[in-house]
Amino acid sequence: MKILHTADWHLGLELHGVSLLDAQRQMVRALAEAAQREGAEALLISGDVFDRVQAPPEAIALYDEAMALFLNELRIPVYLIAGNHDAAPRLGSLRAVLQRLHLHVAGRLDPFARPLLLEDCALYLLPHFGPDEARYFFPDAQIAGSARAMEVVLEQLKRSFPDDRRKLLLAHCFAAGGQAGGSDRSAQVGGSGRVPLETFEGFDYVALGHLHAPQTLRGFIRYAGSPLPYSFAEAGQAKSATLLDSQTLALRPIPLPCPYELVERSGRAEELVAFAEENRGSEAYCSLRLTDRAVDYAIERRLRELLPGLLLLQGQAPSLQADAVLRPEELSALSPLSLLRRYMQSVEGAPPDKEQEAWFLRALEAEGPPPSA
Numbered sequence: 110m111k112i113l114h115t116a117d118w119h120l121g122l123e124l125h126g127v128s129l130l131d132a133q134r135q136m137v138r139a140l141a142e143a144a145q146r147e148g149a150e151a152l153l154i155s156g157d158v159f160d161r162v163q164a165p166p167e168a169i170a171l172y173d174e175a176m177a178l179f180l181n182e183l184r185i186p187v188y189l190i191a192g193n194h195d196a197a198p199r200l201g202s203l204r205a206v207l208q209r210l211h212l213h214v215a216g217r218l219d220p221f222a223r224p225l226l227l228e229d230c231a232l233y234l235l236p237h238f239g240p241d242e243a244r245y246f247f248p249d250a251q252i253a254g255s256a257r258a259m260e261v262v263l264e265q266l267k268r269s270f271p272d273d274r275r276k277l278l279l280a281h282c283f284a285a286g287g288q289a290g291g292s293d294r295s296a297q298v299g300g301s302g303r304v305p306l307e308t309f310e311g312f313d314y315v316a317l318g319h320l321h322a323p324q325t326l327r328g329f330i331r332y333a334g335s336p337l338p339y340s341f342a343e344a345g346q347a348k349s350a351t352l353l354d355s356q357t358l359a360l361r362p363i364p365l366p367c368p369y370e371l372v373e374r375s376g377r378a379e380e381l382v383a384f385a386e387e388n389r390g391s392e393a394y395c396s397l398r399l400t401d402r403a404v405d406y407a408i409e410r411r412l413r414e415l416l417p418g419l420l421l422l423q424g425q426a427p428s429l430q431a432d433a434v435l436r437p438e439e440l441s442a443l444s445p446l447s448l449l450r451r452y453m454q455s456v457e458g459a460p461p462d463k464e465q466e467a468w469f470l471r472a473l474e475a476e477g478p479p480p481s482a
């Protein structure tokens with residue numbers, strides 16, 4: 110049987126304030142096409158269906174649309190678990206009802222759940238959970254951290270291993286040796302959170318979610334990765350879903366197209382302006398970093414005019430010189446014009462010219478005197 114494994118959709122995610130919902134809709138369709146083309150007989154989604162616990166209505170509507178597409182149109186059963194970004198009880202609601210319609214959801218941890226049988230496979234759906242939840246079920250197990258919690262829960266699941274079927278696990282966690290970075294930065298980094306790979310021994314395939322770069326560990330543990338790049342750090346990272354053959358246990362990445370382009374550049378102001386002029390009007394989402402100065406209004410306006418997709422503009426913080434620091438009584442003794450001169454000198458490296466000073470004074474007059482503290 111062919112099984113399509115995906116994870117970390119993060120429906121409703123915004124990239125620096127820009128909604129990616131249209132791209133996510135295209136992603137869902139690309140996945141459905143791939144499932145059909147490859148003859149997949151099941152879809153696994155290993156957590157983080159939504160980006161936030163309070164998912165926006167448009168994201169919930171896209172989830173509905175996606176499930177209708179796979180279940181009603183393609184007639185492919187869906188197996189999904191809650192990730193750390195999902196509202197577990199909400200995602201898991203109507204579980205027993207939906208199960209009859211071949212939508213199998215694990216919201217909250219149930220270490221005693223029986224595996225779901227599908228042809229030659231037994232599927233174990235293990236949502237994201239914390240040590241506290243594991244302690245609730247196993248109060249005597251001495252569970253100090255997430256790694257031990259996973260060990261205890263998997264021991265329980267392994268008790269119901271059938272002899273004659275492939276054992277598939279869906280889980281959402283940080284497996285030891287996995288490479289984080291980018292939009293999964295909030296993934297727990299550090300000692301007790303990482304699950305040693307031996308813990309997964311016994312399963313034939315471990316369909317993981319949590320880390321956003323697709324990667325295989327020990328040949329049978331696989332992060333499908335997010336289907337789209339969700340940060341500039343992932344610009345150029347090939348995204349995919351994973352096709353598993355349950356008979357041979359062969360894995361094949363199914364590349365997914367990205368409907369938008371991410372561009373990251375850093376350089377001196379003149380270089381970035383030249384880059385922006387060359388790419389005038391480009392729809393690409395851009396992140397620019399000035400290496401020689403701070404961001405000011407003039408350069409920001411110039412770059413935004415040229416690049417409508419500019420999402421992030423950063424600059425060098427001005428270095429604060431000792432004589433730039435003022436005591437409160439010195440500060441209140443300075444005139445607005447002297448303050449402007451000091452400010453421009455410190456941020457721009459030069460005082461304002463006569464014209465700028467005239468603008469400033471006119472604006473100050475129009476605005477009235479500054480409110481007194």
Ligand SMILES: [Mn+2]
Nearest residue numbers: 117157293319
């Ligand atoms: Mn995620």
